[in-house]
Amino acid sequence: MKRIYLDHAATTPLDERVLREMKPFFSEKYGNASSLHSFGREAREAIERARETVASAINAEPEEIVFNSGGTEGDNTAVHGIAYPNRKKGRHIVTTKIEHHAVERACEFLEKDGFEVTYLEVDREGFIDLPKLEAATGKETILVSVMHANNEIGTIEPIAEIGKICREREIYFHTDAVQSVGKEKIDIKAMNIDLLSASGHKFYGPKGVGFLYVRKGTKLRPLMHGGGHEKGLRSGTENVVGIVGLAKALEIAEAEREKEAARKRKLAKGLVKQALEIENSWMNGPEIGKKRLSNNVNLGFDFVEGESMVLMLDDKGIACSTGSACSTKDLRPSHVLLAIGLKPWQAHGSLRLTMGRDTKEKDIRQVIESVNEIVGKLREISPMYKGGN
Numbered sequence: 001m002k003r004i005y006l007d008h009a010a011t012t013p014l015d016e017r018v019l020r021e022m023k024p025f026f027s028e029k030y031g032n033a034s035s036l037h038s039f040g041r042e043a044r045e046a047i048e049r050a051r052e053t054v055a056s057a058i059n060a061e062p063e064e065i066v067f068n069s070g071g072t073e074g075d076n077t078a079v080h081g082i083a084y085p086n087r088k089k090g091r092h093i094v095t096t097k098i099e100h101h102a103v104e105r106a107c108e109f110l111e112k113d114g115f116e117v118t119y120l121e122v123d124r125e126g127f128i129d130l131p132k133l134e135a136a137t138g139k140e141t142i143l144v145s146v147m148h149a150n151n152e153i154g155t156i157e158p159i160a161e162i163g164k165i166c167r168e169r170e171i172y173f174h175t176d177a178v179q180s181v182g183k184e185k186i187d188i189k190a191m192n193i194d195l196l197s198a199s200g201h202k203f204y205g206p207k208g209v210g211f212l213y214v215r216k217g218t219k220l221r222p223l224m225h226g227g228g229h230e231k232g233l234r235s236g237t238e239n240v241v242g243i244v245g246l247a248k249a250l251e252i253a254e255a256e257r258e259k260e261a262a263r264k265r266k267l268a269k270g271l272v273k274q275a276l277e278i279e280n281s282w283m284n285g286p287e288i289g290k291k292r293l294s295n296n297v298n299l300g301f302d303f304v305e306g307e308s309m310v311l312m313l314d315d316k317g318i319a320c321s322t323g324s325a326c327s328t329k330d331l332r333p334s335h336v337l338l339a340i341g342l343k344p345w346q347a348h349g350s351l352r353l354t355m356g357r358d359t360k361e362k363d364i365r366q367v368i369e370s371v372n373e374i375v376g377k378l379r380e381i382s383p384m385y386k387g388g389n
């Protein structure tokens with residue numbers, strides 16, 4: 001059975017070209033980048049080359065890139081790292097109701113520690129309202145954290161406008177760009193971003209490595225203390241092989257970005273058009289081709305359980321995910337789908353399909369055929385479904 005992988009928002013395979021670049025750093029070039037000898041210097045040079053590649057992809061300076069273990073660490077470092085050293089100025093943070101748990105839970109932790117957090121509502125398509133963001137900020141606000149692109153419904157938030165508002169008010173602005181780096185153009189200077197988190201495994205790089213962009217002059221406290229690596233912002237022996245892989249993956253993603261986005265957008269359009277021919281179905285998130293990640297499709301079907309759909313599709317070799325976070329054994333409906341106004345049962349009936357570089361038109365045809373059949377079967381056994389209503 002040919003397997004079709006449509007869960008690229010969860011993770012991507014490692015690109016062969018990335019693997020080739022990484023290989024020498026597993027074996028011959030194994031030096032510790034802090035060592036003074038030639039092995040160490042070799043590793044250090046590789047890290048600094050990678051830093052330049054990453055910086056140039058987002059129009060940053062190399063010294064503003066902090067390598068770390070990925071998105072979760074980047075988000076936590078940004079939220080906690082700004083909150084504590086800046087609390088004399090204020091204890092208020094503004095974020096949204098649709099952030100990844102790495103930002104959401106970091107904020108909830110701060111609430112228990114005397115900070116006040118405003119969680120902005122979003123509209124039906126997942127967009128925040130800029131005047132409401134402006135109104136939510138005040139003299140006490142020290143940080144605004146709004147994700148660039150949503151991992152469930154693909155909504156791309158107005159980052160440049162948010163950055164402008166924050167810069168004018170001298171409030172730090174962090175964006176979780178884990179889903180958008182390598183897929184959307186990012187210019188941290190033009191967008192007035194102070195902190196940006198990214199993760200290698202979302203753009204065909206290795207897992208367990210990422211970076212946090214930290215604008216020069218930002219008052220940030222590290223999460224970890226130790227040998228003072230990464231300018232004291234991320235202690236711990238550098239993951240040289242991971243960093244080399246991440247940089248190569250980003251270089252490839254940037255070179256292929258526009259062509260790939262156009263190709264996936266076309267596939268997404270076709271997929272949505274056919275899926276919406278199934279009765280009592282709908283699409284979550286913005287229209288395809290508008291401010292939405294090119295590879296993201298999120299569909300809803302009345303009278304079916306998303307988890308059952310995912311498992312039945314898996315039996316047919318198709319890998320995708322549902323709106324509810326059952327992978328973490330949490331059966332509550334997705335907080336993102338609830339925030340855009342879905343009822344809990346509707347949120348349970350949703351399916352996220354995220355395409356990758358190897359997704360072809362014939363895969364989409366097969367997926368549609370399978371979804372159609374499975375939705376029909378599940379509705380047959382649903383006590384709620386009367387047929388045609």
Ligand SMILES: Cc1ncc(COP(=O)(O)O)c(C=O)c1O
Pocket residue numbers: 009010069070071072073075100102147149150151176178179198199200210
């Ligand atoms: C938007 C977003 N932020 C953060 C993360 C966490 O990244 P990581 O897996 O590198 O910890 C993810 C991963 O799914 C994500 O989609």
